[in-house]
Amino acid sequence: MGDYFIKALACGDSLRVITTVTTETVREAQTRHRTWPTATAALGRTLTATMMMAAQQKGDEKITVTIQGGGPIGAIVADANTSGQVRGYVTNPEVHFDLNAQGKLDVARAVGNAGFLSVVKDLGLRENFTGRVPIISGELGDDFTYYFARSEQVPSAVGVGVLVNPDESVKAAGGFIIQVLPGADDAVIEKLENRLKEIPPISKLIDAGHSPEQLLDDLFADHDYRVLQKHSAEFYCDCSKEKFGDSIAGLGTKEIQAMIDEDGGAEVTCQFCETHYQFTADELKALMH
Template sequence: SRTPCWVRSPEIWYVVRTARIFVKPQGQNPAGDAGRSTMSDAMISAVVAGEDIYGVAAVTTEMVEHAQRLHGACPTASAALGRLMTGGALMGCLSKEPTHRLVLQVTCKGPVQRIHVEANGAGQVRGYLGQPVVNLPSRNGKLDVGGAVGKGVLHVMRDTGLREPYSGAVPLISGEIAEDLASYFVQSEQIPSAVSLGVFVSANQTVTAAGGFLLQFLATLPEDLVTHIEQSLAVIPPVTTMVREGYTPEEMLQRALGGLPFAIVRNTLPMWACRCSRERMSQTFVALGAEELRQMVAEQRDIQARCTFCSVSYVFTPQEMVQLLEEALEAEIE
């Protein structure tokens, strides 16, 4: 057995046993047209090789398409958001409890500026972009997600109900998202991982396929097993190709593992879910503090607040703003 290190392969960033770095062109979602995936969104978690490998695979087309419509995102921006949302769904599924919360945030110098995604162990995901109207020229016939993101930092926060949430941050490797998540696992959690993500946006600017898979190698593996997985990952089709051809998450995992047997431990439905509510928005106002609320009350007009994630607007009357000011004053006294 040997220590894993980086390898790049179409649409996949992963680690293998050798000390040499191999580079192959990274496949991305083509900037063209194709038929829509017929596979409904789904996600599975599985264990392999006596639980030494943990795998998660998902089809997220409907979830990503919903996010695209909500934000009016252009193709390149949609691909960037969709990849991080799919990655969030996969990582959220690593949690044993549905209430465990995950936050992924990319702050970057590219035109999208930032991407923020929240997910939980139940498969619920929401996200937004700093600038959704970003559509760079294609690069080699592919959507230029790396160019839209550029240099920056990936921040990860896990809230598992303990006193202090876990947080980590790593520099972006390429802005292609999958590589950056794999880098985070190795650098911050010391877990060799394979991450593959894909979003296909058709010529009519509609998301027609999205999905991904994640493999985590939790122990030093036998030489022949590592070789087998390495060879499988080197020839596996891009995620978007598999999704458009109707692959289920189970079939994607079978391809990634080269037919190795695995046991499914959980089925989850990845879905868009926003937790915003009028009550939450009220508490956001209170958190601004009394001084800021006094200025709003002085305007004597309706105040509209819009959720950054789902764009739902909440209107608060002058009388309601006075009540929120009173709550803020009471909070300061306490």
């Protein structure tokens, strides 16, 4: 099957866990936005983390993550729903550097560490929940971990990784979120911390063919976990010509007439998925109130 995530409880139900493989999801994003390797890794890590965060929510809730670290990549924006559907983009997709000292894609240099990671949760209420924390590393996994600790007061470990082929296509992508539930034993936390230091990077495990189930085994070698849910994940954008038409209609008659007079129509491009929508002069006239 394609990409999917698994939700589980581990270590006597004292840890909440999500593992996922998002290779096809990130591959779709790379193809649509034509990102260069370092930008692909940054966008892919953000898409993976955002999708897992949204999967923790309930009902029709949505999450939007914006990362503005001050680096050359500009802003990274991703949003996702509880059904594993995620979309996103970077301001500057053509960003790439030599590998860093660890021999990895230099995501921290692309993202920067002089800005903020913000999360908006659309809970279907009049007021959205918004949390914002400083970027502490730009590697993103550490930054999402810091977000959970600071903004939601939940001790967590977030691992996200993307491997890119020499031809700039996506080789492997995925991640995990582990969260400590109230009452968890200190020994459980210490054991987890030690385990996270032992295992290979998440992208290497996925590149070796590990599924979300096998990632659980990698994280909890004693198999002390129980699976709660398995669900598909995908790059999905809900944009449409009708929605963009509504936006154009909101500009007012004067603006729309200017489009007709100057360009004889309009072309709109969705930032999230790069889909182009054409509006003829007649279609624009129909949008006038």
